[in-house]
Amino acid sequence: MRLKPLETLSPRQAEISDRITSRRGGTRGPFLVWLRSPELCERVEALGAFCRFESALPLRLRELSLLIAARHFDAQYSWNAHVDKAADAGVDRAALERLARREDPAFTAPDEQLLYQFATEVLTEHFVRDETFAAGLAAFGEQGLVDLIGSLGNFSMLAMLLNTFQVDLQKDRTSPFPDISGFTRVGPVSNGAPSA
Structure with missing residues (x-):
């Protein structure tokens, strides 16, 4: 760090x-x-x-939104901390592995694919197409969409902090992203709270 x-x-x-x-x-x-x-x-x-x-979103979609933001910003610490939680919540691990490789994840659950489309549009294009918005509103409701945007903002801020301050990866984990050349790990890992 x-x-x-x-x-x-x-x-x-x-x-x-x-x-x-x-x-x-x-x-x-x-x-x-x-x-x-x-x-x-x-x-x-x-x-x-x-x-x-x-959040109004189910746990599976909350974890997926975190991973989408983590991958968008190459936030390795966040990915490592949540990929197993997302899989345990029901997100297909093979789709997550494709997402980590920047391939089309091809989620089989329609709500996961829709959330991925919605989040990707807002993160990469900074806007959401009318048809994507309408589908998101129908699937997640008003509160769900507001919570999704709040989550993406929060998880994006988290990713920027992790990358800027080069927070060390977990001691039992390595870089989950094969395509990045930025920070992977420098120095020892700090586990636990500092002394008060």
């Missing part, structure tokens, strides 16, 4: 770190960066928790 580990935490950082650990089992990865701005960290963690755990 480009930043040195936090050796000590302010009382506010410690409070937020403890809350993250209680909700997520540890303060690691991107939160070790976000803690440098405690108020932003608190808000980002709350938004991320909503997008992952409370």
Whole structure:
């Protein structure tokens, strides 16, 4: 990681770190960066928790939206952290492997293929075609579409942070993307929360 580990935490950082650990089992990865701005960290963690755990979209589609954003931004840490969760939630692993290779994933579930089309249009073209919007509205409803855009925004911000600060990959994982030449891993991996 480009930043040195936090050796000590302010009382506010410690409070937020403890809350993250209680909700997520540890303060690691991107939160070790976000803690440098405690108020932003608190808000980002709350938004991320909503997008992952409370969104109107079913878990399978929440995890898929995260992976689509991760692949769009080459966010290896996010991909590694969520590819198994997406597969466990029911997303076809072969389709995810194609997505990782930047091939057409050809999702067999119609809602997954639609979510992929919708997310890809907004991420690459910055707009969504009328027919894609109408299909998304019919399939996911108004709240589902709003939650999808919120999730894509949150997961895109996460990806930019991971890449900018070169957050180390998980110690048991390697680069999931064969086509990128950017950061893969520098230095030792930091697991767990810094000391308070």
